[in-house]
Amino acid sequence: MCKVRLGIIGVGVMGSGHAKYVMDGSISRCELTAVADANPANLAKFRSLKCFADSHEMILSGEVDAVLIATPHFFHTAAGIDALQNGLHVLVEKPISVHKADAERLIAAHTNKDQVFAAMFCVRTVPQYKKIKQMIDKGELGKIERITWIGTDWFRTAAYYRSSAWRATWKGEGGGVLLNQCPHQLDLLQWMCGMPSRIHAFCDLGFYHDIEVEDRVTAFMRYPNGATGVFITSTGEAPGTNRLEIAGEMGKLVLENGKLTFTRNEVSARVFCDTSDALMGMPEVWNAQIPITGAGGLHAEITQNFVDAILDGKPLIAPAEEGIKSIELANAMLYSSLKNTAVELPLDGAAFEIELQRLIDASSSNKR
Numbered sequence: 001m002c003k004v005r006l007g008i009i010g011v012g013v014m015g016s017g018h019a020k021y022v023m024d025g026s027i028s029r030c031e032l033t034a035v036a037d038a039n040p041a042n043l044a045k046f047r048s049l050k051c052f053a054d055s056h057e058m059i060l061s062g063e064v065d066a067v068l069i070a071t072p073h074f075f076h077t078a079a080g081i082d083a084l085q086n087g088l089h090v091l092v093e094k095p096i097s098v099h100k101a102d103a104e105r106l107i108a109a110h111t112n113k114d115q116v117f118a119a120m121f122c123v124r125t126v127p128q129y130k131k132i133k134q135m136i137d138k139g140e141l142g143k144i145e146r147i148t149w150i151g152t153d154w155f156r157t158a159a160y161y162r163s164s165a166w167r168a169t170w171k172g173e174g175g176g177v178l179l180n181q182c183p184h185q186l187d188l189l190q191w192m193c194g195m196p197s198r199i200h201a202f203c204d205l206g207f208y209h210d211i212e213v214e215d216r217v218t219a220f221m222r223y224p225n226g227a228t229g230v231f232i233t234s235t236g237e238a239p240g241t242n243r244l245e246i247a248g249e250m251g252k253l254v255l256e257n258g259k260l261t262f263t264r265n266e267v268s269a270r271v272f273c274d275t276s277d278a279l280m281g282m283p284e285v286w287n288a289q290i291p292i293t294g295a296g297g298l299h300a301e302i303t304q305n306f307v308d309a310i311l312d313g314k315p316l317i318a319p320a321e322e323g324i325k326s327i328e329l330a331n332a333m334l335y336s337s338l339k340n341t342a343v344e345l346p347l348d349g350a351a352f353e354i355e356l357q358r359l360i361d362a363s364s365s366n367k368r
Contacts, residue, residue, distance in 0.1 A: 004089075004307045007034040007064035009055040009079050010071030011042045012164075014093060018068055019046065021300050030307045034063045055079050059086050066116070066310060068303070069093060072166045073173050073180075077102040080320075081109040089116040091306045094183040096323035098174030099356055100331050100349030103324040110321070116309045118302065121318035121326075123184040124191065125296035128260050132246065132253060133192045135262070135290075141248030142268055147193050147221070147229035153240030154181040154233065161211050168211035170359040176213030177235050178203070178330035186326035187318075189231065193246065195325060196221035196229060197345055203337035208236025212363055219333045231333075251285065260290040 006022060008015050015037070022032040034050035036058040037043050043051040052058040059067065059082055066089035069079050077097045083090045084106075096119050097103040110117045123129060135141060154177060166172025173179050178186070201219035208215050215236055221229035234240075243256040251264040265272070265283040272283040297304070301317070308314040328345065331352045336343040338355060 001065065001311060002029065004030045004310050005033040005063065005065045006030055006307075007036065007058050007067045008032065009036045009058070009067050009069045009083075010075070011035045011037045011046060012039070012070070015068075015070035016042070016045065018070055018299060018303065022303065026300050027304050027307055029311055030303070034058050034061065056082055059083050059088060065089060066091065066306070068120075068306075073098045074171075077106045080106045084109040084112075084115060084117065087112070087115065089306070089310050090320070091116075091118045091120060091303065092320055092323070093120045094187070094323070095179055095327050095330070096320055097327060098179065099353050100324060100328050100347055101353040103327050104349060107321050107324060116306060116316070117320040118306045118309065118316050119318045119320040119323040120299065120302055121184060121187045121191075121323070122298040122302045123188060123296070124317050125298055125301045127292045127294050127296060128255055128258065129188050129192065130296075131260060131290060131292060132244075132255065135253065136192055136246070140250065140262075140264075141246065141253065142250035143225060143270075144193060144223070144227045144246060144248045146227060146245070146247040147189070147223075148243075148245045149185065149189060149229075149231050150241045150243045151182065151185050151231070151233045152237040153242045154235045155238045155240055156181075156209070156215075156235040158209055161209055168209070168213050168215075170212060170356065170363050173213065174356060175330060175334060176205075176211065176215050177233050178214060178217060178333060181235060182233050182330070183326050185231075185233070186329045187323070189229075190325040190329060191322070193227075193229070194223065195328070195345060197224045198222040198342055199329070199332045199336050199345065200342040201333035201336040203334050208234065212359075214334060214337075217333060217337075219336075258292075260292060262288045262290055264288065 035046045036052040036055040050063050067083045069092040080092050161168045199221050203214040204216040216234040219231045246253045249268045249270050254261050263285050267283050305317045309316050328347050332343045332347045335352050
């Protein structure tokens with residue numbers, strides 16, 4: 001194979017965006033040959049391609065070597081399993097599934113490791129986050145002791161939630177801000193800092209909007225090494241904030257407004273605490289703004305990486321199997337809030353699936 005024939009499943013807002021940069025030639029050695037969507041109006045924009053009203057027909061058509069899944073969330077699992085079981089390479093939009101149990105089913109379908117299976121966690125390509133991960137992995141912060149991420153710059157209007165019938169419903173999305181706006185941040189959180197062992201969260205359902213899902217979240221986390229974390233997000237706060245702080249024995253990283261700063265201790269805070277004669281002193285520090293060059297390629301970079309993995313065996317930036325971690329974080333936060341108790345990780349995926357189905361069954365939304 002010298003070129004990947006790509007099919008896109010779901011050509012609404014996100015799928016059409018993916019189609020545009022592929023058709024513009026931004027992805028080398030890749031050709032968009034087919035699209036699938038149950039909505040005829042969406043297919044009408046792609047009359048020059050093979051169009052299918054059923055994704056299964058496209059998967060079996062012989063027209064594609066790989067698929068990019070960009071449907072509403074609940075369809076990710078079934079479409080992904082279908083494509084994997086029929087020998088195609090798969091790139092799935094975030095979240096890879098709505099809940100952990102479905103993610104486990106999707107990942108279990110990836111039995112042939114010659115098939116490339118990737119997730120669209122495009123924010124991993126942003127240089128600031130790549131640099132933070134590199135610094136943590138190299139031990140420049142020492143032992144991580146605290147993580148605080150305030151991500152409230154996701155403001156959405158009532159009109160946004162009215163724009164599609166599936167938005168902001170348990171049946172259509174399976175959640176609110178945690179499943180729609182925050183999968184990238186939750187993925188980055190675990191990618192850079194690892195998974196917590198315990199979560200206690202407070203999720204407000206329809207706090208700012210007339211919706212049935214969560215639009216304001218505050219979550220407290222405990223990590224296996226004793227570190228603590230706080231994650232705060234909403235779609236109703238204006239002006240919002242996007243500020244990440246990671247504090248370790250050797251100093252503190254702060255990312256805000258695109259600027260990454262490192263306040264580095266000359267000696268470990270723990271060593272200074274145990275050995276200094278000063279009653280209220282602190283280690284001497286130096287402050288540095290970490291130079292960041294370039295810009296992340298975001299969706300196009302992930303798609304190019306997917307093609308390169310198929311043709312050349314290049315390592316994936318975001319293997320789909322890692323997508324279960326951000327889902328588990330989102331599910332655990334919601335489950336903790338619904339049960340009004342702390343939740344230990346790993347999360348019982350089957351128990352959360354039952355709880356989510358209860359919410360779907362009890363929904364009084366007219367958008368179901």
